[in-house]
Amino acid sequence: MNRQHDFVAASRPVTASTYGIKPETEGELLPWSWAVDRINASRGYWICSVATDQRPQLMPIWGVLVDERWFCFGTDVLSKKARNFETNRHVSIAVDDTVEPVILEGVIEAIPTDLIVPYWEQYAAKYDMDAAEMHPGPHFRVVPNKAFGFIDRDPDFPLTATRWLFTA
Numbered sequence: 805m806n807r808q809h810d811f812v813a814a815s816r817p818v819t820a821s822t823y824g825i826k827p828e829t830e831g832e833l834l835p836w837s838w839a840v841d842r843i844n845a846s847r848g849y850w851i852c853s854v855a856t857d858q859r860p861q862l863m864p865i866w867g868v869l870v871d872e873r874w875f876c877f878g879t880d881v882l883s884k885k886a887r888n889f890e891t892n893r894h895v896s897i898a899v900d901d902t903v904e905p906v907i908l909e910g911v912i913e914a915i916p917t918d919l920i921v922p923y924w925e926q927y928a929a930k931y932d933m934d935a936a937e938m939h940p941g942p943h944f945r946v947v948p949n950k951a952f953g954f955i956d957r958d959p960d961f962p963l964t965a966t967r968w969l970f971t972a
Contacts, residue, residue: 826962831964836872839906842904844868849865854891877944893911905952907953910948924936
């Protein structure tokens with residue numbers, strides 16, 4: 805399904821020529837709806853945050869995509885992730901799939917009040933548990949600024965590599 809989204813624009817990612825990424829005139833840019841479907845289908849995700857000593861930290865998490873834009877999740881206030889967010893709010897989130905991956909890059913913020921109920925409802929439906937009980941807080945959303953996706957099967961990769969840039 806190719807749903808239209810006015811908050812995101814697709815283009816080819818900027819890469820070294822050795823990757824063989826074809827120009828936009830060849831192949832097909834993947835629609836954001838393709839990425840949404842893969843994010844929603846994934847049970848687990850990887851989050852990369854930056855520790856206070858500037859080293860990356862990669863951890864598995866559960867989460868949901870609210871309004872086809874906001875990746876939302878919870879963690880314990882004492883977790884290393886939560887402590888990392890206090891000093892550096894930049895993160896990357898990736899689905900647990902290397903053949904049809906989607907990677908979000910953005911900034912962490914507290915989930916706004918108007919998204920908390922949809923987040924809890926989607927989380928309960930997906931994982932059959934209450935997000936508020938599992939993670940009493942804090943709960944975060946990723947405000948994406950860009951995302952990447954592609955189909956890693958020959959000959960699809962150079963023809964499908966897509967970068968999505970988000971508007972405010």
